[in-house]
Amino acid sequence: MSVADIFKEFLNNLKVDNAEQVSLRYGEITKSLNQKFRDSESTTANTLQVGSYGRYTGIKGISDLDMLYIMPKSKWDTYKNGKQSQLLTDVKDAIKARYPKTDVRVDRLVVTVTYQNFHVEVQPVFEETGEDGESYFQYPDTYNGGSWKVTKPRQEMKAVKDLNDQKNKNLRLLCKMARAWRNKHGVVMGGLLIDTLAFNFLKSTSEYDDKGYIYFDWMSRDFFKYLSELPDQDHYKAPGSNQNVKVKKKFQKKAKEAYELCLNAIKAEESSNQNDKWKKVYGRPFPSVKAVEESVEKASASWRNTEEFIEDQYPVDIRYNISLDCDVSQNGFRENSLGHMLMKKIPLLANKKLLFRVTECDVPGGFTLKWKVLNRGTIAQRKDQVRGQIVNDEGYRRKNESTTFQGEHFVECYAIQGGVVVARASIDVPIQ
Numbered sequence: 001m002s003v004a005d006i007f008k009e010f011l012n013n014l015k016v017d018n019a020e021q022v023s024l025r026y027g028e029i030t031k032s033l034n035q036k037f038r039d040s041e042s043t044t045a046n047t048l049q050v051g052s053y054g055r056y057t058g059i060k061g062i063s064d065l066d067m068l069y070i071m072p073k074s075k076w077d078t079y080k081n082g083k084q085s086q087l088l089t090d091v092k093d094a095i096k097a098r099y100p101k102t103d104v105r106v107d108r109l110v111v112t113v114t115y116q117n118f119h120v121e122v123q124p125v126f127e128e129t130g131e132d133g134e135s136y137f138q139y140p141d142t143y144n145g146g147s148w149k150v151t152k153p154r155q156e157m158k159a160v161k162d163l164n165d166q167k168n169k170n171l172r173l174l175c176k177m178a179r180a181w182r183n184k185h186g187v188v189m190g191g192l193l194i195d196t197l198a199f200n201f202l203k204s205t206s207e208y209d210d211k212g213y214i215y216f217d218w219m220s221r222d223f224f225k226y227l228s229e230l231p232d233q234d235h236y237k238a239p240g241s242n243q244n245v246k247v248k249k250k251f252q253k254k255a256k257e258a259y260e261l262c263l264n265a266i267k268a269e270e271s272s273n274q275n276d277k278w279k280k281v282y283g284r285p286f287p288s289v290k291a292v293e294e295s296v297e298k299a300s301a302s303w304r305n306t307e308e309f310i311e312d313q314y315p316v317d318i319r320y321n322i323s324l325d326c327d328v329s330q331n332g333f334r335e336n337s338l339g340h341m342l343m344k345k346i347p348l349l350a351n352k353k354l355l356f357r358v359t360e361c362d363v364p365g366g367f368t369l370k371w372k373v374l375n376r377g378t379i380a381q382r383k384d385q386v387r388g389q390i391v392n393d394e395g396y397r398r399k400n401e402s403t404t405f406q407g408e409h410f411v412e413c414y415a416i417q418g419g420v421v422v423a424r425a426s427i428d429v430p431i432q
Contacts, residue, residue: 004213006275006287011213013285014059014176018118022053025115026067029095029122033069036094046070050153052191055160057175060285061183061315063118063420064191068125068137068153076126084140084147091124108142109149117315117419125151152241159240160195167202168210174198174223177216177282181224181258183316184283186424188249190319192238199239201226217269220281221262227255249321284311303381307374307388310414314421322415322423323360329353338427348430350403356411356427358397367417369393373401376408390414403429 001009016022027043034040051066052058069091071079079087088106095113096104103114110121125137134155138148164171175198182189201223202208208219230252235244258281265277272289279286310316326338330352341348358369374388393399393413401411409429414421 001275001287001289002214003217003269006278007213007216009287010180010278010282010285011173011176013287014180016053016058016062017060022065022118025113025120026065028099029067029113029120030069032095032098033091033122033124035098036090037072037075048153050157052175052179052195054153055157055172055175055191055195057160057172057179057191057195059176059179061311061317061420063315063317063418063422064319065118065120066123067120068123068139068151070137071124071126073126079140080148082146085142087124087140088142091122095122106142109139114418119418123151150243152243155240156192156238157240160199163199163202163239167208168212170208170211170219171198171202173216174202174219177220178223180282180285183318183421183424184281185254185258186318186322186426187251187254188318188321188423189251190245190248193236193245193247196236196238196245197227197230198223200236217262217266217278221259221266224255224259224262228252228259284309303384303386306386308372308390310370310372310390310412310421310424313390314414314416314419316421316424318421318423320363320415320423321360322358322363322413322425324356324411324413324425324427325359326411326427326429327355327357329355338429342428342430348403352403354401354403354429356399356401356413358413358425361397361415361423363415363417363423365417367415367422369397370414370416371399372410372412372414373399374410374412376410 026047026049030045030047031041031043034042034046038046046069048054048068048070050068051064052062053065088111092104092106092111095102095111105112107121110123113120113122123139125139127135127137129135136150136152139151141147141149160171175195178194178198179191181187182194204226205222207222208215211219232250232252233247235246237243238245261277261281265274265281268274268277275287275289328336328338328341328348336346338348338354370390370392372388372390375385399411410426411429412424412426415423
């Protein structure tokens with residue numbers, strides 16, 4: 001397949017696959033609020049779908065959906081003076097009254113409505129018009145006694161749409177590909193930050209103004225190079241609204257790794273492992289080569305291909321950070337950490353004990369932890385020990401393994417919350 005064909009199939013694999021269900025839920029919430037505040041049965045009036053879904057940059061597995069409910073102006077006097085918390089409570093009660101079995105909760109800024117595999121954050125707002133004639137919204141913040149903050153999602157959506165039109169429809173597609181990279185590598189980047197950086201990248205170059213799918217390999221390469229060279233800063237300005245977009249965690253190192261993976265994939269163009277190289281950048285949604293799949297099936301006659309993929313079991317929508325390290329020991333004595341050994345290029349030999357452990361995790365509230373240990377290479381296949389099954393953590397956020405034979409090995413950890421993978425981390429284990 002040509003570069004154009006494989007990237008076209010890749011983008012097709014990223015399409016949101018539950019749009020009908022999402023629209024139905026948006027409509028149900030809208031109707032309940034219109035009944036409460038306007039005595040109306042409308043499922044569409046007075047709401048605005050915002051966030052990645054509203055900017056048309058979301059992908060399959062999107063689980064964090066946002067909507068604004070535009071309050072009647074006549075209600076401003078009821079809530080304007082320190083009644084931010086009351087407004088959110090009234091919104092929650094209206095939704096709960098109509099859907100009593102649905103999990104509906106008040107958060108600091110929003111009302112969260114939780115369904116299976118996704119949730120909707122409902123933000124009640126009052127629409128105002130600025131001196132420049134542009135509309136904006138005031139939304140309630142209940143922190144520290146309550147205040148009103150400003151958001152301008154219409155301007156952000158318009159800026160994304162306008163630049164997308166100017167760049168041969170490539171902006172939204174780049175935003176989608178960047179989300180696939182984020183979900184594959186556990187990069188902690190919010191959707192608006194991804195869209196802002198993709199916007200800034202295409203704004204900075206005319207190279208892809210008239211280019212199609214056949215150039216998406218080069219566009220990937222140049223985008224990750226651009227990200228890797230950005231200076232550290234705690235926020236960026238969102239397109240259109242010019243509002244601050246927070247950087248939760250540095251992304252430059254992982255972007256540099258992605259850039260190098262892109263170089264390898266481009267070098268492998270038209271070879272049998274071209275798609276596998278791109279899978280290392282973008283993960284499971286990137287298409288496999290049929291001939292390679294068939295050869296794996298044929299080889300599996302002598303060894304069992306037991307690898308499982310988290311994307312086949314749960315939606316993946318990375319929002320939080322999780323980090324791993326590994327203690328290396330022999331005969332009961334700790335020798336080193338795997339992270340230090342890899343950094344210093346100290347060889348990891350066979351017959352060592354490995355203790356993989358979670359060193360950082362900022363997932364709030366309860367979550368389930370799962371592990372995957374995959375053995376790669378001819379020795380693993382000859383011994384029929386490829387493994388790769390996804391198993392539950394035993395409750396200690398750690399996993400014991402051993403280095404029994406040479407080859408490339410891989411350990412990955414997943415944090416699952418509300419039926420969605422919200423954080424992931426991995427370590428390559430090269431045993432010599």
